[in-house]
Amino acid sequence: MGALTVKQTLTGHRGRVWNVSWHPTNSALASCGEDQKIRIYSLEGGKYVMKLILAEGHTRTIREISWSPCGKYIASVSFDATTAIWEKKGTEFECTATLEGHENEVKSVGWSTSGNLIATCSRDKSVWVWECNEDEYDCAAVISAHAQDVKKVRWHPHEDILASASYDDTVKIFKENTADSDWNCVATLSSHTSTVWSLSFNSTGSRLVTCSDDKTIKIWQEYRPRNNSGIPTPNNVSVWKNVCTLSGYHSRTIYDVDWCKKTGLIATACGDNTIRIFREENDSDPNQPTFSMVSVAENAHSSDVNAVRWSPKNPGELASAGDDSKVQIWFYSD
């Protein structure tokens, strides 16, 4: 078993903290929550220090934040149905754009790896793709593929491929059709038996991990046309198959999952206050992989854990957010 050790506890939010997001290259971190504020911390002398509070961008709960790949912008989404874009100007951040269009609560936001596209999703069942060009934001697509509340959007690590998770128990994959520039659903991943709360790609984008209210996490493998495993791909599009289900580890809803692009470790945030770490076994068959739990931090928070996020910079460093108003920094070591 590895060890997951808490390095620091960051307090200051009032009420539930919903999400954390790492800066892509610096040792900096943002958090958001019920108090309608974004807090930004950076590493100084070995400790994370709160540097800025971004307020007055939203009139209701801020559900999620996401740093742009260049590190110059932060996108935030809120129950107030809007998305705010914050731009770094000197040492301050300024809200430079508000994206409107969703009918009600916006639940998740993510930047594509190129930084040219932003995806948002909402309780209105839709996923929106926005194009960003020199501080101009235009809606490129409104995708109505889910039958219910959409909980999470995540981009593929290298390509303009988007995945979404929903209250309708499915995950969907979207891609732009270059002929008519429409965004189409190219795969529906069905197997979970309740709300899919979150998802995360692995480093190559060939696998996805999903987590659900059904208390399981699932690993999905992409099979491209003409794959060596002999998996049929009708219509010449990739097929995503559920190749592994991890059940029996979580005792309540799993609210978030993150697949570390550096170490391959998977972290989960659970309604039983616990953070768990999983790793693929060395002799694992790629078509029927086996994962084992390598660490457990019980009572990681004194209430539900809402988010876990691996640092893109420091392997083993993990941030979490909880209903107990806290943000915590962890370190995993074998």
Add this chain to the structure above:
Amino acid sequence: MTMEEKLENINPKLYGKSGERLVTVDDENEEVADEFDAREIFDLIKDINDPEHPLTLEELHVVEENLIEVDNKKNFVNVKFTPTIPHCSMVTLIGLSIRVQLLRALPSRFKVNVEVNPGTHSSEAAVNKQLADKERVAAALENNHLVGVINQCVSVKN
């Protein structure tokens, strides 16, 4: 959500009220820790008003002490409630009122589940899923109108 012009359940069945909780010797002993029990949870929710009738959830048998499960060590409270009719459109509002009351009254260490008593509502799976989704509950509780209605339900009438 305003009061319906026409009552959905015109003639609900009425039940008696339970008496006061019996005070035991241990209750008065300061040395003994008073742990939450089903009766205490029941006392917190029995006087919630029905959204439609000037009656409490206890009088309508929507909540009952024997449908409450408490595990102090595991910080777990489970409340099953019984809608007065299987097509009751108020069922989510009633469940939400019970949830809000317990959220406000219990220490935050408790995980509260509020569910429809199995077999007593036509869309119990959908109602249970919505009541268990804390994100949707949080969003609903930022709706001032809805909070006003819930506050009316949970306020004890004298």
